Amino acid sequence: MRVIVVTSGKGGVGKTTTSAAFSSGLALRGFKTAVIDFDVGLRNLDLIMGCERRVVYDLVNVINGEAKLNQALIKDKHCENLFVLPASQTRDKDALTEEGVEAVLKELEHLGFEYVVCDSPAGIERGAVLALTFADEAIVTTNPEVSSVRDSDRILGILQSKSRRAAEGRDPVKEHLLLTRYSPKRVEDGEMLSYKDVQELLRVPLIGVIPESESVLHASNQGMPAIHLKGTDVSEAYQDVVSRFLGEEHELRFVNYEKPGLMKRLFGGK
Amino acid sequence: MSLLAKLFGEKKRTAEIAKNRLSLLIAHERSGSSGAADFLPALQQELIQVISKYVAVNPDDIKVQLEKQDNYEVLEVNIVLPENSR
DSSP states (O other): OEEEEEEOSSSSSSHHHHHHHHHHHHHHTTOOEEEEEOOTTSOOHHHHHTOGGGOOSOHHHHHTTSSOHHHHOEEOSSSTTEEEEOOOOOSOGGGOOHHHHHHHHHHHHHTTOSEEEEEOOSSSSHHHHHHHHTOSEEEEEEOSSHHHHHHHHHHHHHHHHHSHHHHTTOSOOEEEEEEEEEOHHHHHTTSSOOHHHHHHHHOOOEEEEEEOOTHHHHHHHHTOOGGGSTTOHHHHHHHHHHHHHTTOOOOOOSOSOOOOOHHHHHHTOO | OOHHHHHHTOOOOOHHHHHHHHHHHHHHHHTTHHHHGGGHHHHHHHHHHHHHHHSOOOGGGEEEEEEEETTEEEEEEEEOOOTTOO
16 A cells, blocks of 8 residues: 655645545546545545535544544545545644554555545644655645745655654655646746746656646536546646556646637637 | 836746745755754843843844855854943
C-alpha cells in the first residue's frame, strides 16, 4: 500500500479538488483506493465528493474506537474501488493522534487498499503534519503565485524533516509538484510565473499542470470530482497526472496559449 | 510607463519580478538563517535587562541586528547611552 499526501501549506490552492480527482483517477484505473480528509473541524472533502449526506462516522470516531473503520468508510457513488473517510467536525484540535492515524492506515492495508490519499489541511499545524507523517509520496499543490510558492517550499522542508521516512532515515518521501489554476495566456503575457519558473524555484519534479477553469466550480457545485467532467481540460489534465503517477510518460498539455480562432471569437465558443 | 505603452495599453510583465523576489527569499529561507535569527528578540530583551542594571537606557536605544556579508554573519549590537546616564 502506498500513502500519498496532497499538501500545500497555503489554503485555497486546490488540495481537496486534487485529492478528490486524483483518488478517483486511481480508482478508475482499478486500484482499491481510500481518500482521507485530515481537516478536522473544517471538513470539505465529503462535499467535493458528493457524499456529505451519507456521513455517519468519521476519522476521529474510528481513532477513538467509537466506530469500526468499515462503518466510517463511505463508498464513492461515482466509481468502484473508492472509499471516503471524512474528517470530524469536532472543535477539539487534539482529536487526531499519531498512533491513531497509524492504526487506521495499518487497518486499511489489512483491508487490501492499494492507495491511500491523505487530503491535508492548510497550514503547518498538527493536522497538516499528521497528514504527511506516514506519506510515501507527496503531491505539493501550488498556484503560480508568490505566497503559494513560498508556502510550498516551507511544506517541502517539513516533509523532509517530520515525515516518518525522514525520522527513520529511510528513502525520503517522493515529491511531486502539481501546478493548479494555471493560465497559459497570463504566462505568455508575462503576468504569471510559468511552470518552468516554479519548478526551477522549488526544484521538485513536475507531475502536472491543471489549467484555471470554470469546470472546477461546476464540479464542486454538483459534488462530483472534476476528473469525471468528461472532455474538459481539467479532467484530461488530472487523468494525465494519474498516468504520470503510475509511471506512464505524457507530454504536458494545456500549458501553451492558443489564440482563439475567428469563429470562436465571433461566436464565443465555450 | 512610456506614452506608447499607455496608448497601446501594454500590460505590466510582473512575473519576472515575482520570480526574482522568490528566488532570493527561498534561498534565504532554505539556508536556515531565518530560523537561526529566532533568538534575536529574546537576546534584545535580556540585553536590555542586563544593561538597565547599570545604566538607565531606553529600550528603544538598544538595537540588535544580524547581517550577512558574503560568508560571514555579523551580529551587531548598537546601544545608545543617554547623556546623563552617570
